Amino acid sequence: MSNPLDGFGDFLDSFYPYRDAAPVHSTLDAPARDRADVLAEVAGMARREDAQGDLGRVSGSLYSGDHEHYQFLSEVFANFAHANVLQRDMYPSATKFEGEIIAMTLAMLHGDAVAEFKPGQEAVGVLTSGGSESLMTAVLTYREQARTERGIVAPNIVLPVTAHVALQKGAHYFGIEVRKAPLGPDHRVDVAAVRELIDSNTIALVGSAGDYGHGLIDPIVELGELALEHGIGLHVDGCLGGFLLPWLERAGYDVPLWDFRVPGVTSISADTHKYGYALKGTSVLLYRGRDLRRHQxxxxxxxxxxxxxxxxxxxxRSGGLIAATWASMVTMGAAGYLAAATEIGATAAKLKAGIREIPELEIFGDPxxxxxxxSDVVDIYLVNDALTAAGWRMNALHLPAGLHFCVTRPNTKPGIAxxxxxxxAKAVEYAKARAGEPAQSGAMYGFGGTPQGEITLTAxxxxxxxxxxxxxxEA
Ligand SMILES: Cc1ncc(COP(=O)(O)O)c(C=O)c1O
Known part of the structure; x- marks a missing residue:
């Protein structure tokens, strides 16, 4: 009988690179291992896996890339790694760290503007485990608010087609209908289309600052007006841009208003574990008022x-992550965040200028x-194949097909852009020379967008x- 895995060897080797290189543990009954041996094995894996990112050739993923910073955060983490912060009588430091993380994030995103629009109102927040949890929690909060205050039992939420998929995940978990609004010609959500989708069961609107796929900021001011007009919430997903846009604004970039300075914005997510340069596992979810937070x-x-x-x-929850997130924020400080944003903004501008010189390519909007x-001329996934071979790791998009380069600090090193x-430019020439040939990196994306294709992809x-x-x- 033939082995069903025949022909998949290369894929399996890349998916399970340690399958022949390290001992496989499938039972606890084997003799316990030596700590030094385990440390050496783990360190070897980490070095190997960080190598490409440390060269600055990876989009997104590694936001800081500074190993001294990571080492420092790990030291802070170690003090409370074992601490369960549910037990505040034992670990009151968590209350200090958490309260200060939220306060600093609120100050950065103009929480003080809340009282200007409604005297006595105070913006508040919570810490979560990441962007997805912040978004899913916001979805739950609006469902609970609508149920309690408006008696809504068949809720829907209106979001841009580009809004992060964790919002759909939240809606799926919590029984909420998702209504997806199309984009306008500038690749930001079409506000007129959002208006059409709102009805009496709509619990909230969503906008991104910026969206995962294209890094663009939806028209938050207009969405805020719409939300106020209908008396519903507006969540702004600043998971990605939340800790970067305020500093780009201070650095002089033209950043449209998207935070609590927009009266209709009722909640914001901003990820400390992205451009906050903290360890993975934390995000902040902010609300325009205590009443809203109560619903979660x-x-x-x-x-x-x-x-x-x-x-x-x-x-x-681990006290280590909370302490390390706090430590990242207070050691970066305004000066550190501003310096990082200035370099990131300049690198992105260089990339934009360079890409605009390549006639076969078109940038989505003005990120x-x-x-x-x-590209309307070449297969963008063939372009990705050539970039991958040259040591780059881009994020592939579909519907429509594209690639993105999310600029982080490792990419700001001299010469990278x-x-x-x-x-x-060479990758585009490669794609032109191979027009019509199937791309390695696009094989799966081609299925998207048709019902049959989606069944295949889901499987x-x-x-x-x-x-x-x-x-x-086993090999
Ligand atoms: C705009 C946006 N929202 C939400 C998320 C989800 O964040 P996480 O991966 O931390 O769950 C991401 C992740 O990249 C994102 O870019």
Whole structure:
């Protein structure tokens, strides 16, 4: 009988690169290993996996890239790694760290403007485990608010087609209909289309600052007016841009208003573990007022296990991450964030100028820090194949097909932007020479957008998730 994995060897080797190189553990009954041996094995994997990012050739992913910064955060983390911050009597430092992270984020995003529009109102926040949890929590909060205050039992949420998919995940988990608004010619959401989608069961609108795919800021001022007109919430997803746009604005870039200075904005997510340069595992979710935040709280007074209170989805949480996030913010400070944003803005501007010189390519809109581009002339996935071979790691987009380069600090090193533009021009020539040939990196994306294709893709993607949680098949 033939082996069903025949022909998949290369893929399996890249998916499970350690399958022959390191011991496989599938039972706890094996003799316990030596700590030094484990440390050496783990460090080897980390060095190998960081190498490409440290060269500055990866889009997004590594936001700081400064290993001294990571080392410092890890030291702070180690003090509280084991601490469960649900137990505040034992770990009151978590209350200090958490309160200050939220206060500093509110100050950065103009939480003080809230009281200008409604005297007595105060912007507040919570800490979550990441952008997805912040977005899903916001979705839940608006559902609970609409149910309690307006009696809505069949809720819907209106979001741009480009809004982060975790909002759809939240809507899926919490039984909310998603209404997707198309984009205008500038690739930002079409506000007139949003208006058409609102009805009496709409619980909130969403805009991005900037969106994951194209890095663009939706027309938040107009969305805010629409939200106020209908008496509904507006969540701004600043998971990606939240810790960068305020500093780009201070650096003199033309950043449209998107934070609490816009009266209709009722909540904002901003990820500390992206451009906040913290360790992975934290994000901030802010609300225009205590009443709104109350809708995400979960309290049970009659459980035999005791009085149960939790602000969000997690139960036990590590004090290490909270302390390290705080440490990242207070050691970066305004000067550090501004310096980083200035370099990121300049690198993105260089990339934009270089890409505009390549006639076969077109940039989506006018981004400030994440440059997405497409082509009507060449297969952009063939371009990606050539870039991959040259050591770059871009993010592939579809519907429409494109690539994006999300500029982070490792990419701001001298020479990186110029080297990328030069390799991109060569990659376009590669794609031209291979017109009509199937691209390696685009094989899956071609299925998107048709019902049959989506069934196929869903099956493949679920299989991929199965693999992510499995031992490597034996060679
Ligand atoms: C705009 C935006 N929102 C939300 C998220 C989700 O964040 P996380 O990956 O931390 O869950 C991302 C991730 O890149 C993002 O770019």
């Amino acid at each position: 709280y979960f309290t049970v007074p009659d459980w035999p296990g005791g009085l149960y209170v939790s602000p969000g989805m997690a139960g036990s 400030l820090f994440l440059v997405a581009f497409k 110029d080297a990328f533009v030069a390799d991109l 493949l993607m679920s299989g991929f998730l199965d693999m992510m949680q499995s031992l490597a098949p």
